[in-house]
Amino acid sequence: xxxxxxxxxxxxxxxxxxxxxxxxxxxxxxxxxxxxxxxxxxxxxxxxxxxxxxxxxxxxxxxxxxxxxxxxxxxxxxxxxxxxxxxxxxxxxxxxxxxxxxxxxxxxxxxxxxxxxxxxxxxxxxxxxxxxxxxxxxxxxxxxxxxxxxxxxxxxxxxxxxxxxxxxxxxxxxxxxxxxxxxxxxxxxxxxxxxxxxxxxxxx
Amino acid sequence: xxxxxxxxxxxxxxxxxxxxxxxxxxxxxxxxxxxxxxxxxxxxxxxxxxxxxxxxxxxxxxxxxxxxxxxxxxxxxxxxxxxxxxxxxxxxxxxxxxxxxxxxxxxxxxxxxxxxxxxxxxxxxxxxxxxxxxxxxxxxxxxxxxxxxxxxxxxxxxxxxxxxxxxxxxxxxxxxxxxxxxxxxxxxxxxxxxxxxxxxxxxx
Numbered sequence: 433x434x435x436x437x438x439x440x441x442x443x444x445x446x447x448x449x450x451x452x453x454x455x456x457x458x459x460x461x462x463x464x465x466x467x468x469x470x471x472x473x474x475x476x477x478x479x480x481x482x483x484x485x486x487x488x489x490x491x492x493x494x495x496x497x498x499x500x501x502x503x504x505x506x507x508x509x510x511x512x513x514x515x516x517x518x519x520x521x522x523x524x525x526x527x528x529x530x531x532x533x534x535x536x537x538x539x540x541x542x543x544x545x546x547x548x549x550x551x552x553x554x555x556x557x558x559x560x561x562x563x564x565x566x567x568x569x570x571x572x573x574x575x576x577x578x579x580x581x582x583x584x585x586x587x588x589x590x591x592x593x594x595x596x597x598x599x600x601x602x603x604x605x606x607x608x609x610x611x612x613x614x615x616x617x618x619x620x621x622x623x624x625x626x627x628x629x630x631x632x633x634x635x636x
Numbered sequence: 637x638x639x640x641x642x643x644x645x646x647x648x649x650x651x652x653x654x655x656x657x658x659x660x661x662x663x664x665x666x667x668x669x670x671x672x673x674x675x676x677x678x679x680x681x682x683x684x685x686x687x688x689x690x691x692x693x694x695x696x697x698x699x700x701x702x703x704x705x706x707x708x709x710x711x712x713x714x715x716x717x718x719x720x721x722x723x724x725x726x727x728x729x730x731x732x733x734x735x736x737x738x739x740x741x742x743x744x745x746x747x748x749x750x751x752x753x754x755x756x757x758x759x760x761x762x763x764x765x766x767x768x769x770x771x772x773x774x775x776x777x778x779x780x781x782x783x784x785x786x787x788x789x790x791x792x793x794x795x796x797x798x799x800x801x802x803x804x805x806x807x808x809x810x811x812x813x814x815x816x817x818x819x820x821x822x823x824x825x826x827x828x829x830x831x832x833x834x835x836x837x838x839x840x
Contacts, residue, residue: 439704445689448682453670459658465727466657467690468702475690478652479683485649486671486679498672500643523669 494565496541496558498523506539513537515572519562519591521545521579529577540565545583546590554590562591566598573601580607698769700745700762702727710743717741719776723766723795725749725788729781741779744769749787750794758794766795770802777805784811
């Protein structure tokens with residue numbers, strides 16, 4: 433009772449909120465005080481939606497995307513093109529690519545990128561299960577849709593080496609000046625690469 | 637199922653998290669995906685601590701601080717000095733002042749500051765109940781511990797005017813160069829005021 437918080441209920445809530453990524457004690461306190469001023473219903477909806485999501489959701493056994501069933505809705509859809517896999521870092525990338533409506537194949541979620549600095553090695557990621565999929569399923573093409581960072585490049589290269597003896601087409605996302613961007617503000621590496629990898633202009 | 641989220645459980649959790657102050661949809665998504673990777677126990681502790689805090693906590697009827705009983709632990713403590721009230725904006729200020737260990741009186745939490753710009757008028761705050769307390773309880777001194785902003789000054793002045801006919805000593809926090817701060821980086825208003833309100837040097 434004589435603690436910093438004057439209440440263990442508040443302390444408890446603040447400590448739990450502060451475990452969320454990017455949330456410090458100060459922000460957690462602001463959130464807790466905000467919730468104290470809300471209706472009981474509002475707070476119950478928040479708490480229950482989190483517990484229910486954790487309880488009822490799982491990871492797809494095939495592509496490791498989030499799912500409400502053992503095999504996710506994308507993997508089990510007859511509309512998706514089998515044998516065409518897009519490799520991504522995490523679930524947010526699946527959502528981002530799905531939102532474009534431009535990809536009709538399947539996914540494979542690695543769950544991270546190789547990063548010796550952060551102690552993430554290939555065995556921490558779903559790379560072995562990707563190789564296994566390529567051996568089992570009839571795969572025509574794999575698009576590596578990883579971030580254009582050192583970790584992304586390392587992971588691309590590791591997968592490339594692992595697939596050396598496989599007959600599968602490997603591709604990566606096109607890199608270049610973003611649509612809507614002004615040339616003068618593009619970074620020089622991107623701009624340089626987009627000149628080297630220039631495309632024929634078709635008038636469209 | 638074909639929505640942006642591929643799961644209504646995830647969508648629900650993200651929407652609820654995004655109602656927290658300062659949390660947008662992107663951060664809410666990051667939090668939800670983080671929670672999906674945690675143990676069920678961990679997520680249950682978070683959800684339940686929030687619901688329990690909201691259910692069992694209330695506001696002290698005397699000083700409007702948060703409390704687990706109708707009268708808070710500070711107001712009901714025999715160790716605190718009656719008749720000495722520190723007026724603060726919100727509960728975080730009570731915690732900050734308690735942490736200094738320098739104040740042994742009671743508090744009065746206004747619940748905000750007067751701000752015509754944000755549509756906060758004196759009647760939205762616990763000012764009437766402060767005046768009532770001064771009339772009922774035997775108060776010797778009130779310290780106005782409000783922020784050194786336009787809103788804080790306005791609120792200070794409003795309370796000052798309301799208490800004109802009361803026999804109660806009013807004080808505010810000392811303002812000046814913060815301990816540990818270098819003079820050259822102090823803002824000129826603070827520095828100017830700290831020269832005008834200079835204190836006798838006692839060699840301590």
